[in-house]
Amino acid sequence: MRTSIATVSLSGSLTEKLDAAARAGFDGVELFENDLLASPLTPEDIRARCADLGLRIDLYQPMRDVEAVPEAEFARNLRRARHKFELMRRLGADTVLVCSSVSPQAVDDDALAAEQLARLAGLAAEYGIRVAYEALAWGRHVSTYDHAWRIVETAGHPALGTCLDSFHILSRAFGPADLEGIAAIPGEKIFFLQLADAPLLAMDVLQWSRHYRCFPGQGGFDIAALVRHVLATGYDGPLSLEVFNDVFRQAEAGPTAVDARRSLLLLQEAVGKAILPDPVVPTGVAFAELVTPDAEPLADLLGALGFTRTARHRGKPVALWEQGDARILVNTGPAARRDGPRLAAIGLESPDPAGAARRAEALLAPVLPRRRAPRDAPLDAVAAPDGTELFFCATGRPDLPDWRADFADTGLPPARADIRGIDHLALTQPWHHFDEAALFHRGVLGLDAQESVDVADPYGLMRSRAVTNADGSVRIALTVGAAPTDDTVHAQHIALATDDVVAAARRFRDAGGRLLPVPANYYDDLAARFEFADGELETYRDLGILYDRDAHGAFRHCYTRTVGRVFFELVQRDGGDGGDGGYRGYGAANAPVRLAAQHTARALTGG
Amino acid sequence: MRTSIATVSLSGSLTEKLDAAARAGFDGVELFENDLLASPLTPEDIRARCADLGLRIDLYQPMRDVEAVPEAEFARNLRRARHKFELMRRLGADTVLVCSSVSPQAVDDDALAAEQLARLAGLAAEYGIRVAYEALAWGRHVSTYDHAWRIVETAGHPALGTCLDSFHILSRAFGPADLEGIAAIPGEKIFFLQLADAPLLAMDVLQWSRHYRCFPGQGGFDIAALVRHVLATGYDGPLSLEVFNDVFRQAEAGPTAVDARRSLLLLQEAVGKAILPDPVVPTGVAFAELVTPDAEPLADLLGALGFTRTARHRGKPVALWEQGDARILVNTGPAARRDGPRLAAIGLESPDPAGAARRAEALLAPVLPRRRAPRDAPLDAVAAPDGTELFFCATGRPDLPDWRADFADTGLPPARADIRGIDHLALTQPWHHFDEAALFHRGVLGLDAQESVDVADPYGLMRSRAVTNADGSVRIALTVGAAPTDDTVHAQHIALATDDVVAAARRFRDAGGRLLPVPANYYDDLAARFEFADGELETYRDLGILYDRDAHGAFRHCYTRTVGRVFFELVQRDGGDGGDGGYRGYGAANAPVRLAAQHTARALTGG
Missing domain, CATH: 3.20.20.150 (Divalent-metal-dependent TIM barrel enzymes)
Structure with a gap:
């Protein structure tokens, strides 16, 4: 037509x-x-x-x-x-x-x-x-x-x-x-x-x-x-x-x-009037790639989180950090900007990378060069509306090119594995293209878009909308600031899944990591709203762990300090083994407290 | 209370x-x-x-x-x-x-x-x-x-x-x-x-x-x-x-x-629970003050419009330009910014300047120093929410200080008087304080706020709301851009009243002034909507004169090119002598065409 x-x-x-x-x-x-x-x-x-x-x-x-x-x-x-x-x-x-x-x-x-x-x-x-x-x-x-x-x-x-x-x-x-x-x-x-x-x-x-x-x-x-x-x-x-x-x-x-x-x-x-390549729904997150002019602060942060630098790219200044199924690339190449680390690319596990790319191209997503360098393994990749590069990956599948083939092992010992994998990724969207972003992830990638929620930042109302696959192994939270000027204000983040957020947070701190402090008033309110075991709340207060609960289970999460435009979250979803997937949200009820704490931290330290 | x-x-x-x-x-x-x-x-x-x-x-x-x-x-x-x-x-x-x-x-x-x-x-x-x-x-x-x-x-x-x-x-x-x-x-x-x-x-x-x-x-x-x-x-x-x-x-x-x-x-x-000084409604516009780092472009523009530089300030680099009852101060003093002329102050004729300032102060308007320099005549002045300085003036009243006392005549011949006075002033408002601005002008100055209207700019929807006194001798159009970033994009302007916009525009052009060109398509549409005398529409097209009509009369207006952040409008309101005040609006129906023409002019010439 x-x-x-x-x-x-x-x-x-x-x-x-x-x-x-x-x-x-x-x-x-x-x-x-x-x-x-x-x-x-x-x-x-x-x-x-x-x-x-x-x-x-x-x-x-x-x-x-x-x-x-x-x-x-x-x-x-x-x-x-x-x-x-x-x-x-x-x-x-x-x-x-x-x-x-x-x-x-x-x-x-x-x-x-x-x-x-x-x-x-x-x-x-x-x-x-x-x-x-x-x-x-x-x-x-x-x-x-x-x-x-x-x-x-x-x-x-x-x-x-x-x-x-x-x-x-x-x-x-x-x-x-x-x-x-x-x-x-x-x-x-x-x-x-x-x-x-x-x-x-x-x-x-x-x-x-x-x-x-x-x-x-x-x-x-x-x-x-x-x-x-x-x-x-x-x-x-x-x-x-x-x-x-x-x-x-x-x-x-x-x-x-x-x-x-x-x-x-x-x-x-x-309505059956266009023949597009079928959607190929991603089945997991292969990696998240951060680009940064200076690898040092990220290396410190990832090290304290328990990641190990397991491999390095054969032709480019890119290091692979691993822990459990969480893989993070740190790229110090020419795309790095002076304002510090940012989340530039996501690798999505795909049952059919080429098919996923064909659908994206048919739906007008800019296709990226299949090889970043002449010797690299060919990779199917497109740009999302916010500029994030999406790589369709087939990690460890002998019949298909594997992005890991471009990396040489460092021989460093495996990581300690507080972290199971990537729980979700949060991407800041350009203000004028928030609705486009949700339609893109839904239509192009075949993800489901959740309800949009308003989140009160001290300096304006933000909106957030998650897109996910059916089993929750791919979760992306799309967030937009209160005004067109906010594009660069709000940080992106990588939420890491753990089965014991208390242990993970403690080890992070013991390794020299800095957790985002959360006001004591927040914990007084938690005490009014929920009943906790003896000492539990004191532990959360000590570590800055936030708490939420829905019909499916409990949610415990805490945050690292921000480096450049990126921070990490440690996330424990309970109830997930019961078969109903556990807690479904992203702690939106706690977001105003987290955002205020980040403003406070920035005001105090500039970090 | x-x-x-x-x-x-x-x-x-x-x-x-x-x-x-x-x-x-x-x-x-x-x-x-x-x-x-x-x-x-x-x-x-x-x-x-x-x-x-x-x-x-x-x-x-x-x-x-x-x-x-x-x-x-x-x-x-x-x-x-x-x-x-x-x-x-x-x-x-x-x-x-x-x-x-x-x-x-x-x-x-x-x-x-x-x-x-x-x-x-x-x-x-x-x-x-x-x-x-x-x-x-x-x-x-x-x-x-x-x-x-x-x-x-x-x-x-x-x-x-x-x-x-x-x-x-x-x-x-x-x-x-x-x-x-x-x-x-x-x-x-x-x-x-x-x-x-x-x-x-x-x-x-x-x-x-x-x-x-x-x-x-x-x-x-x-x-x-x-x-x-x-x-x-x-x-x-x-x-x-x-x-x-x-x-x-x-x-x-x-x-x-x-x-x-x-x-x-x-x-x-x-509700009778606060004793504030009574409102003192302004009775006219004494002057508009432009500050600029370089007086030359404005001098050319004002000269072509028929203004004469009648006086200069005794102690500061401020020139007074006059024509009819329109008075414009051109200030090249330290408040000038590099981005060219801007409308920085308005003199309002007041029956009781001190009383007007007392009310403004009681209503939390910042009071400005009564004398700008030691030898200056004392003047009552406050700052509006957008930062515009409002001077309460008593021009030519022997019992009160007169701002003109600070000026020495140049002896130049009087202006040609195409222009009767200032029809209205248009001020760009900070995005977050549009409602505040209307309340300020209503509550502090005693002006009436008109309905807010949406105006389509090619790059977003603007809002505009006029505040006026009863006889229309003070009219201020408060305008706000489509987004917080627009504070500095949209120009302010001074609309000058004339009884013959065609003659005024022609003489302006003959004197070397540049009028804003208006697309021919606009005039084809006017021809479809209204009936005009032979040649009338061709004249408008030639000069870039826009046309509107309401129940009270006709409105003809045209625009100069923009200098820095300021442009001038020539305005002829018909029907005003019939006693009902003539055309009541500001040509909002024509604003999208004018805004697009200004974008076009800027793209072509950068001016």
């Missing part, structure tokens, strides 16, 4: 919007009138530029407050329409969107609406133009798609059809039955299909629509169900995105367009 | 919050439990610090999900409460807030709720503590203040009273009658009064409360009416602010606390 995007969904000048849409692979655009008005390009320039970019102008939009008005008013509207039809001829656009009227002058008279829309369509036909009439959810007299269709049907003009919009339909729909009326519309009378998702908010529908729309799969609507109904009518026009969103208005057009197109590809897959 | 603020209303560490509250002049705080838990200070430290700062801990908050639960659960709640009462003894806090339960375990049984709350109060009394029971608007069984009061009355325990919260009451109130039940509560049983305003949004009340509360006078609730009802009962506790707001969470605590306290002072004035 052809895909299209409304220029209002992207930021920047019209030129920037068109370029971004074309680069992301869209076939066409809906040209939003204000974008045209604000552009220094003539209609002929715009037409030529679209042609050069391989974009059709699928829709000119919107014409407002046209129908069901007194005759004198309608005559003025026809005059206005004639101007717009002339403009559309210059643009080479053949379909115009007319929204149901919100004007106080409009009367509740379907026959008049039909009669005037037919006259408008008659004028349009002189220009070879089709009119697509759409019910706004807040239209004055016409606010449902079936009502709009009845008027179109009554008008009975070949140049008049309807436009269906998922937001206007689903924001008013209360069940699947509300979509059944679509079957009554002949496919050739559906002139256009606009798609937008939205989070399920109980709020004024106009505000909801203007500020909170998002791309399909990022909100709470069942867009696929709607599209299936529309396709069943025989509709063969484009799937077109029309999203008004305060965040996208600020974001760079290029990444937004890619995000948008990826959402349409996934939607097409969901 | 005593004033208090909940620590959750301010950002930062507990120490920062307490400092900010004390510096703004609050008498006490509500200590939010999470702020205590996250603080490294012991309860005794906090008590001592509050005492040092002159702050009482008026309330410890909140205790949740206490009442109307099975006995075993209630026993656990009492255990938890005992811990908290011990903590409160260490803090020296004597009132605790208990919110109506939202727990699924709570049963709908007022008698049980009353009985358990009485037992809780009995325990509290042992510690000298009072329990204030409050109905959350989303409480499971108790969600209205009169319901909460009936339970308190039934319980009949002297240590149990009620807490009234303006948000919880007014978010559910549909008319003044809903407040009449307050009279039934004896004042001494109202243990606490929490105040928050909110914009009138149709949305889920829990989300509304958690993210959109604001300070009294910044939203849509009639807080004063509520407070009058409460005071009529004999309530003599503090007026306390409890505001959850995503923006305040990010903003610096100091300015937020000042904003908060100012809102309470104005509220006290509204």
